[in-house]
Amino acid sequence: MSGPVNKSRRNTIIAVAAVPGALTGAAIVAPLVASLAPSERAKAAGAPVTVDISGLRPGEKLNVEWRGKVVWVMKRTPEQVAAFEAIPASQLTDADSKKSKQPDYVNAKTRSITPELMVMEGVCTHLGCSPTAKLTPGEMGNDWPGGFYCPCHGSKFDLAGRVFTGSPAPTNLTIPPYKVDGMSLVIGVGQDGKEA
Numbered sequence: 124m125s126g127p128v129n130k131s132r133r134n135t136i137i138a139v140a141a142v143p144g145a146l147t148g149a150a151i152v153a154p155l156v157a158s159l160a161p162s163e164r165a166k167a168a169g170a171p172v173t174v175d176i177s178g179l180r181p182g183e184k185l186n187v188e189w190r191g192k193v194v195w196v197m198k199r200t201p202e203q204v205a206a207f208e209a210i211p212a213s214q215l216t217d218a219d220s221k222k223s224k225q226p227d228y229v230n231a232k233t234r235s236i237t238p239e240l241m242v243m244e245g246v247c248t249h250l251g252c253s254p255t256a257k258l259t260p261g262e263m264g265n266d267w268p269g270g271f272y273c274p275c276h277g278s279k280f281d282l283a284g285r286v287f288t289g290s291p292a293p294t295n296l297t298i299p300p301y302k303v304d305g306m307s308l309v310i311g312v313g314q315d316g317k318e319a
């Protein structure tokens with residue numbers, strides 16, 4: 124971890140953890156990041172959600188509700204990107220995400236459009252719990268590069284959402300359709316801007 128991150132603010136934003144079904148994430152997130160909350164109408168319709176990412180600093184992670192699920196939006200630092208890129212494929216169940224759900228326009232390795240901006244469903248692909256952020260290297264043992272840990276049955280994921288071997292989760296965390304336009308992130312649309 125590096126970068127000029129205000130820890131107290133980051134800890135406030137990184138609030139969702141171990142929420143079975145992930146549906147209650149919105150209730151936790153909404154008071155904290157009110158400007159990110161979609162309207163009731165948008166939520167009801169499952170419409171795309173627009174997020175202002177202009178204030179997102181390196182190492183910070185936001186939780187956004189989209190179609191009843193928690194979506195993590197994180198600005199990964201160059202060190203975090205380097206850390207997950209250095210993980211040997213032999214330690215990952217689906218290193219190239221061939222069996223995992225992600226749009227075909229994201230990079231297969233970083234699982235994102237640009238390396239730094241991570242947009243990922245915070246729902247474990249085993250039985251749907253919400254994994255906990257364990258972003259600091261060494262937090263889960265000396266060789267831990269930073270990532271996410273599912274407390275329900277112990278699945279471990281790297282900072283690209285790729286599941287480590289030995290985890291019960293069969294595939295990587297899902298990447299939703301999204302588009303970035305300047306400082307505006309829209310979750311739920313393809314690159315043509317149409318709902319996906």
Ligand code: FES
Nearest residue numbers: 247249250273276
């Ligand atoms: S639901 Fe995550 S490991 Fe089982």
